[in-house]
Amino acid sequence: MTHLFRRPGASSRTAPRRALVGVAAVALSAAALTGCGLGDALVGVQDVPREVGDTAPVSAESAETIATRVLTDATRAREATGAEAQQLRAKALTGAALTVTSADSRLARAGSTSTEPVTKATPPKVLGISRGNSWPRVMLVQSSREDGRTALNVLVSESASEPFKLASSAAMQPSSSVAALDSLDQGSPLNPQGTGLAVAPKALLEEYAASLRYPKPATAEHVSSSDVFARAVRANAKSQADSFAKLASLRQTHTVQPDNTVVISLRDGGAVVFGLLERTDTITLKPSGKSLTPSADFQKLLGKKTLTKSAQMHTYETVVFTVPAKSGTANLVAVDETLVSAKGE
Incomplete structure (x- = not known):
């Protein structure tokens, strides 16, 4: 993570970039297996079943075929420009993945200097499939990125008339792991309410979001807030605030986007929880501060080289946790962040 602002006269030797930025959809490709001419049955469009199975x-x-098709389509949608981009995104993406990709495309149009993740032609691996014939239907899929990192992806089919689409994706954190799900033939139950878990998904995400707040983070009880990402977010906020000295103040909040949560059960009774947070950084100049100089990305979004009153930046944070059954602490296992918008005066 890098500073978005520097004081007048401060060094700008390091080119600005987003440290964890990346819409995971662009990093998940199986290009070598595209163009297979898959029919509707293979992309999740099926007749309504007569009964719910187990x-x-x-x-x-x-x-595996569906996963390859979906991630390939997601990559095409992410890379598309012009009039066809919106149509391709609507066809290949849904939920958090669609929200994040649409936001990131606005930054690209603004001329961001950030480097986008590249794709790698590695076949995806299906880790789990939701149990039963009801909807929504979900698949948990693992894929690889060009830099060697592993990505976790959720594919969702909302109804009998809707094919599977990429709903959420994030790169796994160093040394993190996910316990086994039930076999692919048996299927893994969805658990949106978090029944039997150490902490409900809604409470988990709200607790983690509060632990990242600046300047007064809350103490997390049910989720570890000492992971690499959390430490980096808090350290970066403090460093940014310190760099302002008496010129400006920084306030940072993280807000849960509840409609983008997916919960898949693990074999041991725990669960994998995908969620989306929106981070808001608000910088307000003090009477003693005459101006601030934004980073190159921020300048291109704003169309301004200096700020004299205030600035606000919005960033999406795609987060993935493993949650134990009954008791214990949830842990962050994957995360991505993407700049959404910026404004200032």
């Missing part, structure tokens, strides 16, 4: 709704082989 096994996975698609076979392991079909799931």
Whole structure:
């Protein structure tokens, strides 16, 4: 993570970039397996079943084919420009992935100097499929990025008439892991309310968001807030505030986006929780501060080289946690962040 502002006269030797930036959809590709001419049955469009079963709704082989198709389409959508971009995104993406990709495309149009993640032609691996024939249907998929990192992806089919789309994705943190899910044939139950978990998904995300707040972070009880990402967010906020000295103040909040949460059960009774937070950085100049110089990305979004009153930046944070059953502490296992918008005067 890098500072968005520097004091007048401060060094600008380091080129600005987003440290964890990346819409995971662009980093998840199986290009070598594209163009297979898949029919509707292979992309999740099926007739409404007569009864709800207790096994996975698609076979392991079909799931691998679906995953390849979805991630390839997601990559095409992310890389598209012009009139076709919106149509391709609507076809390939949903939920947090669509929200993040649409936001990131606005930054690209503004001429960001940030480096976008590149894709790697590695076949995805399906880790789990939701159990039963009801909707929504969900798949948890692992893929690789060009830099060697592993990405976790959620694919969702909302109804019998809707194919699977990429709903959320994030790069795994160093040394993190996810316990096994039930077999692909058996399927893994969805658990949106978090029944039987050490902490409910809604409470988990709100608790983690509060622990990242600046300048007064809350103490997290049910989720570890000492992961690499959390430490970096808090350290960066403090460093940024310190660099302002008496010129400006910084306030940072993290807000849960509740409609973008997906919860998939693990074999041991725990769960994987995908969520989306929106970080808001608000910088307000003090009477003693005459101006601030934004980073290059910020300048291009604003169309201004200096700020004399205030500035605000919005960033999406895609987060993935593992939550134990009954008791224990939830842990962050994957995360991505993407600059959404900026304004100032």
